[in-house]
Amino acid sequence: MFRVLRTTRGGGMETDFERLHPRDSAEEDDDDEMVDIAGATLDFSSTDDVPPLGAGGLDDYFGSSSSSRAGVTGVTGMNGSAPKLVDPLDDPLPGVGTYEDFNTIDWVREKSRDRDRHREITKKSRQSTLALLRSVSDAFSGWLLMLLVGLMAGALAGGIDIAAHWLTDLKEGVCLVGFWFNHEHCCWTSNETTFQERDRCPQWQTWAQLISGQSQGAFAYIINYLMYLFWALIFSLLAVTLVRAFAPYACGSGIPEIKTILSGFIIRGYLGKWTLITKTITLVLAVSSGLSLGKEGPLVHVACCCANILCHLFTKYRKNEAKRREVLSAAAAVGVSVAFGAPIGGVLFSLEEVSYYFPLKTLWRSFFAALVAAFTLRSINPFGNSRLVLFYVEFHAPWHLVELAPFILLGIFGGLWGALFIRANIAWCRRRKTTRLGHYPVLEVLVVTAVTALIAFPNSYTRMSGAELISELFNDCSLLDSSQLCGYKQPSMNISDTGAGNSLADRPAGAGLYTALWQLALALIFKMSITVITFGMKVPSGLFIPSMAVGPSRAGCWVGWCSPGADCITPGLYAMVGAAACLGGVTRMTVSLVVIMFELTGGLEYIVPLMAATMTSKWVADAFGREGIYEAHIRLNGYPFLEAKEEFEHSSLAVDVMRPRRSDPPLAVLTQDSMTLGEVEALVESTHYSGFPVVVSQESQRLVGFVFRRDLLISIDNARKRQEGVVSASLVVFTEHAPAQAPEAPPFTVTDHTAMDITVDIFRKLGLRQCLVTHNGRLLGIITKKDILKHMAQIANRDPDSILFN
Amino acid sequence: MKFLILPVASFLVCFGLLAPVTAKNSEDIRCKCICPPYRDIEGQIYKQNVSLKDCNCLHVVEPMPVDGKDVEAYCLRCECKYEERSSGTIKFTIIMYLSILGLLLLYMVYLTLLEPMLKRRLFGHSQLIQSEDDVGDQQPFANAHNVLSRSHSRPNMLNKVEHAQQRWRRQVQEQRKSVFDRHVVLS
Numbered sequence: 001m002f003r004v005l006r007t008t009r010g011g012g013m014e015t016d017f018e019r020l021h022p023r024d025s026a027e028e029d030d031d032d033e034m035v036d037i038a039g040a041t042l043d044f045s046s047t048d049d050v051p052p053l054g055a056g057g058l059d060d061y062f063g064s065s066s067s068s069r070a071g072v073t074g075v076t077g078m079n080g081s082a083p084k085l086v087d088p089l090d091d092p093l094p095g096v097g098t099y100e101d102f103n104t105i106d107w108v109r110e111k112s113r114d115r116d117r118h119r120e121i122t123k124k125s126r127q128s129t130l131a132l133l134r135s136v137s138d139a140f141s142g143w144l145l146m147l148l149v150g151l152m153a154g155a156l157a158g159g160i161d162i163a164a165h166w167l168t169d170l171k172e173g174v175c176l177v178g179f180w181f182n183h184e185h186c187c188w189t190s191n192e193t194t195f196q197e198r199d200r201c202p203q204w205q206t207w208a209q210l211i212s213g214q215s216q217g218a219f220a221y222i223i224n225y226l227m228y229l230f231w232a233l234i235f236s237l238l239a240v241t242l243v244r245a246f247a248p249y250a251c252g253s254g255i256p257e258i259k260t261i262l263s264g265f266i267i268r269g270y271l272g273k274w275t276l277i278t279k280t281i282t283l284v285l286a287v288s289s290g291l292s293l294g295k296e297g298p299l300v301h302v303a304c305c306c307a308n309i310l311c312h313l314f315t316k317y318r319k320n321e322a323k324r325r326e327v328l329s330a331a332a333a334v335g336v337s338v339a340f341g342a343p344i345g346g347v348l349f350s351l352e353e354v355s356y357y358f359p360l361k362t363l364w365r366s367f368f369a370a371l372v373a374a375f376t377l378r379s380i381n382p383f384g385n386s387r388l389v390l391f392y393v394e395f396h397a398p399w400h401l402v403e404l405a406p407f408i409l410l411g412i413f414g415g416l417w418g419a420l421f422i423r424a425n426i427a428w429c430r431r432r433k434t435t436r437l438g439h440y441p442v443l444e445v446l447v448v449t450a451v452t453a454l455i456a457f458p459n460s461y462t463r464m465s466g467a468e469l470i471s472e473l474f475n476d477c478s479l480l481d482s483s484q485l486c487g488y489k490q491p492s493m494n495i496s497d498t499g500a501g502n503s504l505a506d507r508p509a510g511a512g513l514y515t516a517l518w519q520l521a522l523a524l525i526f527k528m529s530i531t532v533i534t535f536g537m538k539v540p541s542g543l544f545i546p547s548m549a550v551g552p553s554r555a556g557c558w559v560g561w562c563s564p565g566a567d568c569i570t571p572g573l574y575a576m577v578g579a580a581a582c583l584g585g586v587t588r589m590t591v592s593l594v595v596i597m598f599e600l601t602g603g604l605e606y607i608v609p610l611m612a613a614t615m616t617s618k619w620v621a622d623a624f625g626r627e628g629i630y631e632a633h634i635r636l637n638g639y640p641f642l643e644a645k646e647e648f649e650h651s652s653l654a655v656d657v658m659r660p661r662r663s664d665p666p667l668a669v670l671t672q673d674s675m676t677l678g679e680v681e682a683l684v685e686s687t688h689y690s691g692f693p694v695v696v697s698q699e700s701q702r703l704v705g706f707v708f709r710r711d712l713l714i715s716i717d718n719a720r721k722r723q724e725g726v727v728s729a730s731l732v733v734f735t736e737h738a739p740a741q742a743p744e745a746p747p748f749t750v751t752d753h754t755a756m757d758i759t760v761d762i763f764r765k766l767g768l769r770q771c772l773v774t775h776n777g778r779l780l781g782i783i784t785k786k787d788i789l790k791h792m793a794q795i796a797n798r799d800p801d802s803i804l805f806n
Numbered sequence: 807m808k809f810l811i812l813p814v815a816s817f818l819v820c821f822g823l824l825a826p827v828t829a830k831n832s833e834d835i836r837c838k839c840i841c842p843p844y845r846d847i848e849g850q851i852y853k854q855n856v857s858l859k860d861c862n863c864l865h866v867v868e869p870m871p872v873d874g875k876d877v878e879a880y881c882l883r884c885e886c887k888y889e890e891r892s893s894g895t896i897k898f899t900i901i902m903y904l905s906i907l908g909l910l911l912l913y914m915v916y917l918t919l920l921e922p923m924l925k926r927r928l929f930g931h932s933q934l935i936q937s938e939d940d941v942g943d944q945q946p947f948a949n950a951h952n953v954l955s956r957s958h959s960r961p962n963m964l965n966k967v968e969h970a971q972q973r974w975r976r977q978v979q980e981q982r983k984s985v986f987d988r989h990v991v992l993s
Contacts, residue, residue: 162895162896163899163903166900178893185896189833189836189853190853195848241914242911246914248981248982248984248992249985257992274978278910281903381891381895432989433993438986
């Protein structure tokens with residue numbers, strides 16, 4: 001901790017702090033904070049994290065130590081009176097220990113703070129029953145929070161599903177019995193449905209019927225076409241204008257940013273309430289407009305927003321960024337769980353794809369939250385048959401060992417497509433970022449919607465939504481199905497009933513099946529190309545469903561190649577394996593994908609084909625590029641994400657990466673007791689560094705500690721305001737705590753000849769933000785996370801200036 | 807106190823969605839039997855609002871298209887499924903969604919069109935231009951509010967709301983700049 005000594009001279013003057021940091025002193029009660037990204041100006045409007053300066057009483061949380069802190073004391077020197085020490089530990093400074101926007105948190109500090117808090121509560125709990133109750137409720141609060149997160153996310157997901165279904169069907173027609181029913185529910189009780197036309201009923205009127213009174217013929221077709229186009233354009237226009245007007249952070253998938261946030265980055269407002277509202281509303285609009293996107297990624301974002309908002313109810317999570325990220329990991333599991341109806345798959349997805357640190361405690365809590373969410377969704381029952389997902393299939397036909405060859409072939413194709421998709425999408429997004437294409441987001445969305453609607457309407461496989469297409473392709477044809485894909489020639493009526501069981505697999509293809517197949521092939525080509533352009537637009541967009549839709553389309557095409565009479569295959573199984581292969585190629589998920597697929601379909605017998613296809617797909621795709629789509633987007637945006645899965649293989653040393661390099665100005669350090677307030681302020685003002693090492697003296701350069709810029713500024717400001725006699729010539733002394741307090745987290749040091757792979761490992765495993773480099777005990781330089789990322793970029797022959805944030 | 811609003815609201819939402827589920831309409835349950843073509847009889851679908859225990863071919867398929875001894879064979883090919891839904895939940899969700907969407911649209915229209923017009927009418931055109939901080943900002947929600955807040959002294963509550971709204975607008979503007987203009991985040 002640090003103290004600013006004051007001399008007995010002087011009165012007040014305009015504090016340099018105000019000059020450095022113009023402040024808006026309004027009180028706020030959400031944690032959205034305004035910062036200019038490019039510059040170093042801070043807006044110190046108080047938030048929930050930061051009680052207003054001068055508030056005095058704070059939680060016991062700030063009572064325990066462990067962060068470097070500044071305070072003000074008085075000292076004599078002039079006239080011999082005893083120094084009046086103001087011990088800041090009695091009145092700890094608010095604002096110390098919080099972070100600026102677009103910065104990385106200090107995991108070590110947050111974790112040790114939480115440990116101190118916990119120790120404090122346990123120690124006090126022995127003193128009185130009230131304190132004991134408090135400690136019990138503190139332990140219980142995590143579970144209560146998980147319960148609330150599951151309930152809220154499940155309720156929202158149910159609402160989103162129902163609304164999306166209704167809006168999608170609104171493009172085709174309207175229900176006369178109650179306008180809130182979609183097509184399937186409108187015809188639910190009707191007795192007019194026939195075997196061939198399962199969806200026809202008089203209560204549901206298409207737009208052509210309403211407008212012109214006819215339901216067949218060219219005129220009706222044109223009217224339907226135009227209305228479809230009209231509704232699609234309206235929905236996407238609404239979506240993009242709402243995003244632009246209320247929450248620009250609501251666009252895109254959200255998973256790359258959540259990955260970065262979970263690794264320690266701060267993006268204020270990304271998980272706020274306006275983002276939540278906007279994302280929920282515009283997700284439904286974007287999905288219903290017929291664009292080739294899914295809602296799984298945005299549902300993860302929605303669930304994380306819910307978790308972040310609910311964290312504000314509990315002090316333990318509100319004030320500690322590391323604990324909050326535990327809750328966010330669980331929320332990511334909840335998001336996937338409600339999207340697919342796969343709680344276990346959701347937990348594994350959070351573990352594999354999204355989270356950075358995943359202790360066992362988080363595993364158990366994520367599972368609990370995912371189950372609660374799945375249960376909530378089931379009781380809302382959005383699909384009318386107690387199923388959680390639209391494409392829940394139940395076939396149990398066995399597969400033969402020989403079929404592993406086509407499964408592996410499907411995996412290879414999935415991997416190839418994944419690699420191709422990632423390259424194409426990143427190229428398109430880069431073009432959007434750098435050229436004039438990015439200046440017209442609203443126009444871009446409208447044009448893409450128009451193109452999608454124009455091409456999608458004629459083909460019945462593209463006209464239906466992605467989830468319906470997958471559901472249709474997953475379904476194994478039985479005698480009861482009437483879809484065109486099941487247009488096999490029926491066996492002749494003379495065959496006795498005992499033959500009916502075997503004949504399913506032997507039916508030759510009818511004429512209807514061939515038309516279905518070439519329509520499906522066209523749908524495949526269209527979907528492949530349009531998804532490249534659609535993912536990354538300024539509306540909420542996910543890519544699980546479109547990727548999965550490409551797979552079964554391809555597999556479905558193969559089915560038609562079955563020669564008549566041969567013992568043929570179950571097309572639904574191939575569709576499923578194809579979907580898994582394509583999704584695995586794009587996202588590079590392994591275990592979580594297999595678990596999601598078999599939770600989706602209920603087919604435990606198919607684990608081996610799924611695993612074979614997924615592994616092959618991942619290997620083939622990795623041969624072309626190591627990154628999945630989310631890591632590629634992280635790199636495109638320049639987020640400071642240190643990839644936890646990769647090995648650092650170069651043989652550089654710490655001294656090669658550290659700053660200052662040879663040509664740089666010397667390291668900006670603070671000395672322990674020989675700098676005045678004016679000098680400190682001048683140093684802080686003239687540089688943009690987020691922290692300064694403290695040394696014993698300029699000559700010895702022996703390391704004492706490390707102080708963060710923000711803490712320093714807050715303490716200086718507090719000193720200038722609260723205490724008299726603090727002027728620019730006052731001495732600033734950095735001292736240790738009194739021994740009774742808990743020790744603070746030390747700055748980490750490595751020697752200059754430490755190999756870089758160990759250093760990178762230290763950064764990853766401990767979540768460091770900076771690390772000091774010493775040589776024979778003397779301070780030599782500093783390595784920050786950004787330096788490491790730039791170094792890694794340089795080694796991989798990428799542009800090191802693409803790392804934008806610290 | 808403010809933090810109590812949120813859990814109360816979320817519980818209301820949750821229970822509002824769950825409660826209609828428990829009130830079962832007789833129209834909300836059905837048994838659906840799909841019978842494929844049999845001999846010279848076409849495929850048919852039969853639906854009836856019966857409960858789970860009556861959901862089988864004999865109760866639902868009426869009138870039975872085949873005679874006595876063929877009934878068993880016909881019924882063996884049919885597949886009957888019991889389904890439930892909650893029309894109350896659907897109605898509630900859609901109406902809630904449409905009202906929130908409507909409110910957001912109205913608010914957007916108000917912020918973009920009506921408010922600058924009102925300010926201009928109240929304070930005159932010149933004052934508005936003077937108060938522009940960033941000159942080139944043609945985005946919606948430009949800082950027309952600064953004029954209002956500086957020139958009036960209002961009771962505390964309204965001031966707070968004004969302040970909060972102003973701050974929120976600035977945040978949205980910042981977000982918009984970084985996402986749409988500079989393409990720094992979420993490109």
